[in-house]
Amino acid sequence: xxxxxLAFGLLLPALAVAATPDPALRNFVACPIVRxxxxxxxxxxxxxxxxxxxxxxxxxxxxxxPPWLGHRVLVEGKRSDKPxxxxxxxxxxxxxxxxxxxxxxxxxxxxxxxxxxLTFDPPRPPGPSGGRLAFNTLPxxxxxxxxxxxxxxxxxTYDFNxxxxxxxxxxxxxxxxxxxxxxxxxxxxxxxxxxxxxxDGTVLQERPDLAQxxxxxxxxxxxxxxxTVPAYEVRWVQEAPPPDGxxxxxxxxxxxxxxx
Amino acid sequence: xxxxRAFIAIAAASSLLSLLAIPPAGTTDLxxxxxxxxEGRSWPNALDYSNDSGTSRVLLTGSALATRGHPFFEPxxxxxxxxxxxxxxxxxxxxxxxxxxxxxxxxxxKDPLFAAVDGSNCPNLPQTDAASHSLLLERGLIRVALPWxxxxxxxxxxxxxxxxxxxxxPTGCNGSPVYGLYSPDPRIxxxxxxxxxxxxxxxxxxxxxxxxxxxxxxxxxxxxPDTGRPSVMNLMADARFPxxxxxxxxxxxxxxQMQTPLTRAQQDAIFDFESRVYVAQAVDxxxxxxxEADGPSGLGPQALQKGEAGVLGNNxxxxxxxxxxxxxxxxxxxxxxxxxxxxxxxxxxxxxDVYMFRTFWIRDSMHLNSVGLxxxxxxxxxxxxxxxxxxxxxxxxxxxxxxxxxxxxxEVPLNxxxxxxxxxxxxxxxxxxxxxxxPFLGRVIYTQDPGRALISGRCNDVGTIxxxxxxxxxxxxxxxxxxxxxxxxxVVDYYDRRYNxxxxxxxxxxxxxxxxxx
Numbered sequence: 176x177x178x179x180x181l182a183f184g185l186l187l188p189a190l191a192v193a194a195t196p197d198p199a200l201r202n203f204v205a206c207p208i209v210r211x212x213x214x215x216x217x218x219x220x221x222x223x224x225x226x227x228x229x230x231x232x233x234x235x236x237x238x239x240x241p242p243w244l245g246h247r248v249l250v251e252g253k254r255s256d257k258p259x260x261x262x263x264x265x266x267x268x269x270x271x272x273x274x275x276x277x278x279x280x281x282x283x284x285x286x287x288x289x290x291x292x293l294t295f296d297p298p299r300p301p302g303p304s305g306g307r308l309a310f311n312t313l314p315x316x317x318x319x320x321x322x323x324x325x326x327x328x329x330x331x332t333y334d335f336n337x338x339x340x341x342x343x344x345x346x347x348x349x350x351x352x353x354x355x356x357x358x359x360x361x362x363x364x365x366x367x368x369x370x371x372x373x374x375d376g377t378v379l380q381e382r383p384d385l386a387q388x389x390x391x392x393x394x395x396x397x398x399x400x401x402x403t404v405p406a407y408e409v410r411w412v413q414e415a416p417p418p419d420g421x422x423x424x425x426x427x428x429x430x431x432x433x434x435x
Numbered sequence: 436x437x438x439x440r441a442f443i444a445i446a447a448a449s450s451l452l453s454l455l456a457i458p459p460a461g462t463t464d465l466x467x468x469x470x471x472x473x474e475g476r477s478w479p480n481a482l483d484y485s486n487d488s489g490t491s492r493v494l495l496t497g498s499a500l501a502t503r504g505h506p507f508f509e510p511x512x513x514x515x516x517x518x519x520x521x522x523x524x525x526x527x528x529x530x531x532x533x534x535x536x537x538x539x540x541x542x543x544x545k546d547p548l549f550a551a552v553d554g555s556n557c558p559n560l561p562q563t564d565a566a567s568h569s570l571l572l573e574r575g576l577i578r579v580a581l582p583w584x585x586x587x588x589x590x591x592x593x594x595x596x597x598x599x600x601x602x603x604x605p606t607g608c609n610g611s612p613v614y615g616l617y618s619p620d621p622r623i624x625x626x627x628x629x630x631x632x633x634x635x636x637x638x639x640x641x642x643x644x645x646x647x648x649x650x651x652x653x654x655x656x657x658x659x660p661d662t663g664r665p666s667v668m669n670l671m672a673d674a675r676f677p678x679x680x681x682x683x684x685x686x687x688x689x690x691x692q693m694q695t696p697l698t699r700a701q702q703d704a705i706f707d708f709e710s711r712v713y714v715a716q717a718v719d720x721x722x723x724x725x726x727e728a729d730g731p732s733g734l735g736p737q738a739l740q741k742g743e744a745g746v747l748g749n750n751x752x753x754x755x756x757x758x759x760x761x762x763x764x765x766x767x768x769x770x771x772x773x774x775x776x777x778x779x780x781x782x783x784x785x786x787x788d789v790y791m792f793r794t795f796w797i798r799d800s801m802h803l804n805s806v807g808l809x810x811x812x813x814x815x816x817x818x819x820x821x822x823x824x825x826x827x828x829x830x831x832x833x834x835x836x837x838x839x840x841x842x843x844x845x846e847v848p849l850n851x852x853x854x855x856x857x858x859x860x861x862x863x864x865x866x867x868x869x870x871x872x873x874p875f876l877g878r879v880i881y882t883q884d885p886g887r888a889l890i891s892g893r894c895n896d897v898g899t900i901x902x903x904x905x906x907x908x909x910x911x912x913x914x915x916x917x918x919x920x921x922x923x924x925x926v927v928d929y930y931d932r933r934y935n936x937x938x939x940x941x942x943x944x945x946x947x948x949x950x951x952x953x
Contacts (some may be wrong), residue, residue: 209811216813232809241809245799284796284811302815304750341806344646351647354763391630399471399588399655400647401663418580419884 196420199254201227201266202373204274207242208279210261213287217261218242220250227252227276228263229271231297239269244281249335249379251371251424261291270424272335277404301378318327322356324435331393333427335371336381338392347393351400355431359405362397363435366390366411369426372418381427386411389429405433468525469538471549472510472517475503483717484525488909492717493633494736500708506701507708512693514554515547518705521577521629527714528633532575532918533830539565539572546657551579553690557608557624561663570858572607574918575911576626577690582615583621585657585892588655595892596870597624597743602861602881625884626859627672627844627916634739634906635679638669639827642745644830649800649830649843651893655910667745668831672900672916675890679706715909719952721779731758731784734952739824739906748823755817756953758787770808774938779948785941786872786949790816795936799875801835801895810875816946819902826905826953833899836933838915840876840898841883843933845919859883859917866894873897909951923950 185204201222207218207229210211213342215232218241230239242248259265299305307373339347364376366386371379382388392409397406416426453589468484470476473556478500494863502508505714507518529547536602538546549568551558554577560567572577587593601609601616608624609615616623645667649656650834657677665679676682680702687693687701697705702879715736717726726735733756748755765777803819804810812818819834820826837843848857864880872878873894880897888896900916914920920929926948931938938946 176792209809211813216809218809232812233807235807237807240807241812243804243810243811243874273874276894277872277874277877301701301794301813303754303817339653341650344650347648347653348646396648396653400665401658402653410864 189381194307196357196372196374197253200374200420201254202249202251202371202420202430203375204247204249204373204379204425206278206283207244207246207248208283208285209241209244209287210291212261212291212293212302213288214293215299215301216241217263217291219261219263220248224248226263227254227262228265229269230294231260232301233298236345237298239271243273243279243286244269245279247278247376248272249274250373258294260293272337275336277430288393308330322353324357326432326434327353329431329433331389331429331431332424333429335369335379335391335424335427336385337427338389339396343396347396350433351402354397354405357433357435359402359420359433359435361408362394362402362405363408363430363432363434364390364410365394365430367426367428368412368415369423370418371423372420374420378418380415383413387411392430393424394431444880451595468523469534469541470508470519470523471558472508472515472520472942474508475501478502478524482524484910486525486716486909487720489525489716489722489725489766490718491525491907492736493528493713493908494713494740496711496740500953505704505708506687506697507705510547510691511697511701514550514551514552514690514692516691518632518683518691519544520548521690522632524714525910525934527631527910528712529907529911530575530629531911532571532573532913532921534810535571535575539568544568548826550690550692552692553580554604556626557611557614559611559613560607570626570918571666572627573858574913576918577629578608578624580608580622580624581624581889583616583889584621585890588657595888595890596894597864597866597892597897598774600865600886601865602863603862605856605858606860609860609862611915623862623889624860625889626918627884628911628913628918630671630903630905631714632709633712634825634904635709635712636744637739637742637822637827638830639668639679640667640745641665642743643747643908644828645745649831651806651833654891656831667829668833669827669901673887673890674831674833674901679709683709686799713737714910715739716907716909716952717950719777719779719783722783722952723776723780725952728762731756731761733757733824738907741913742824745829746823747821747829749817750758753792753823755821755823756787760784782945782948783952785950786945786947786952787940789938789946790820790881790949792935793938793942795934797934800837800871801875802899803834803836803939805874805895820905824906826902828902832902833887833896833898834873834902835886835898836930837898838900838919839882839886839917841881844883844917845929849850864888864894864897870894886916905950905953908953923947 203222205220210217218229220227226347249272252269255265255267257265331346365391366384368381394407396407480495483490510517522528526534530852538548548554551562555567556570583769584592584595604610606653612618612952647665651915658665659678668674683705687697713736717735762780767774794813794815797814798811822829847857864879866872882898914926921928927946
């Protein structure tokens with residue numbers, strides 16, 4: 176684990192943790208494994224000799240997007256009592272963050288086997304969606320009809336060590352539209368970063384400058400999208416909150432407040 | 436092989452018309468396929484031109500167009516070209532390499548198409564020598580000289596995420612002290628196919644997937660300077676211009692060498708024309724008419740004319756190319772000609788089914804595997820080529836499938852027994868330490884064309900090219916932005932190799948026939 180973890184984030188010795196961690200938590204960094212099925216592929220990962228189910232192949236708008244072969248993945252999940260899927264213990268909820276540095280050793284593709292057929296209909300088949308749209312239709316948002324001239328808060332979420340990505344447009348477009356409709360005078364942006372407590376007691380820290388970079392990037396994106404009139408107040412919280420292994424992912428965020 | 440095109444057109448048309456009772460498509464100007472600048476011909480509502488797969492049709496909505504004085508058709512600049520020079524109706528409103536060779540032969544290289552500025556491998560080469568125009572003659576490529584470093588939205592040089600070096604340049608242009616990367620006005624010359632100016636309501640839609648921020652990476656989308664609205668960023672190989680008007684202004688200044696900017700009235704006239712033109716294959720030489728009233732509803736140019744733009748077709752409700760299984764199983768009888776036609780139609784239908792339903796593993800393709808689908812993802816052609824009726828991406832559509840990036844780009848095998856040598860430049864891109872490495876190619880990338888990255892300056896965009904519309908393909912070989920696939924079969928073979936698909940020979944043939952019928 177150490178090589179990937181060192182490339183991924185700062186590896187720190189276990190910090191004092193206030194309470195005994197939930198024994199069902201499974202937080203670890205590992206190579207993802209993809210298993211083919213007669214339908215959509217399953218994504219799995221192995222930790223301490225046990226196989227865990229992470230997610231199915233899905234769509235852009237899926238709550239959990241599959242990881243990448245060729246990269247390790249930070250898994251932050253909780254062991255559930257649900258029946259195994261594709262041979263793996265189901266982690267639910269689960270948060271996945273792809274490690275940016277390539278790792279060619281992460282290259283396991285398992286063939287389909289009858290015993291691992293899905294016992295349920297996946298959200299969509301591997302080809303075109305079967306009569307349903309592939310994912311929610313999200314046309315360009317129009318300006319809200321009745322805009323209350325009062326401060327409104329938004330939260331941008333991130334993967335571990337992540338900046339904006341393919342999910343950003345759907346989170347940031349409403350901010351832009353509201354600010355334009357409200358003729359916002361000020362936008363307050365606060366960046367945060369996190370630490371992640373792994374099940375083996377290791378703590379991973381996001382990059383030290385990430386809170387600042389996240390906040391500044393959001394301001395840059397809003398200005399770049401034409402929102403140049405409001406005054407921007409950009410700040411960041413340099414220190415990551417002490418990790419607890421439960422909700423560490425929540426601290427990977429940027430808060431945006433739009434003010435009239 | 437040079438096709439006797441006029442005769443093919445006339446013979447094929449007359450035999451098909453008699454066999455299939457196809458009504459004439461309208462006035463045609465056969466056999467005069469070439470539309471030269473300033474000819475002043477009238478552009479009718481329908482133009483039919485033969486190609487190796489049959490006949491393509493260009494529809495013009497509204498009234499016929501008098502081209503005399505129209506800025507799309509007049510030589511407005513020093514190059515002597517007009518827009519129509521590289522957007523020929525017989526070539527699906529693009530330009531085929533075959534046509535380029537025919538123009539060279541017909542004019543001994545004096546046609547404005549071969550203007551030194553971008554119709555040759557480099558302006559400093561001897562212009563009367565065909566070898567100086569080899570990329571245009573052999574691959575249908577036009578030189579595009581882009582500034583380095585790239586310019587930001589404010590027009591100022593940006594600090595790109597990567598450095599770039601010239602590893603190889605058979606054209607000599609990138610090493611030229613006048614035109615190259617190390618010249619006083621540093622530029623990178625890449626060589627790209629002209630894109631078809633047709634079906635533009637699909638390439639410029641404001642429907643599904645068009646947001647203020649780019650769906651691939653969350654960065655701000657370009658915006659229409661007239662309306663302030665975000666653009667779909669599916670124009671051109673690198674999406675560097677947001678609208679038809681802004682593209683026309685640039686093309687007039689660069690390709691036409693116009694000394695003054697296009698006037699607003701000229702822009703409007705070009706926009707009006709480009710918004711009215713629809714192109715698709717109308718007749719397949721074996722399957723016959725593709726536009727019969729009771730045939731598949733997604734074939735033929737009228738489907739595009741009537742269709743809704745910017746709709747996701749990667750589903751079994753709207754479909755990418757609706758065919759309604761009309762040609763799934765067709766009868767056989769005593770008439771061998773009809774039997775052969777029906778067999779060809781069934782092949783097109785099977786090709787459609789391969790396109791929609793034949794899964795394979797798509798791996799290490801930037802802006803596909805990186806946008807939430809996982810790497811690899813088990814999908815089909817229609818996953819990326821998903822826009823209803825065109826097979827483009829509905830959202831901002833640049834992607835790296837390896838056509839320009841090594842190790843997947845087609846390269847000449849170098850060995851003592853092969854006299855062929857590389858034709859395209861090769862660049863070494865090194866992602867700077869301040870950014871993560873390219874997720875699938877690492878920190879050092881070798882590429883024939885950095886694609887979108889020459890505009891965005893982003894490491895992850897190296898080799899990404901905007902997905903092309905799939906209509907009128909038979910009229911405009913070769914394929915891919917660098918002209919590396921000479922036929923549609925070569926396109927299919929490329930995908931088979933790139934993604935280790937393992938298509939059967941039947942699947943390859945059917946898919947090729949389907950693409951040829953679009």
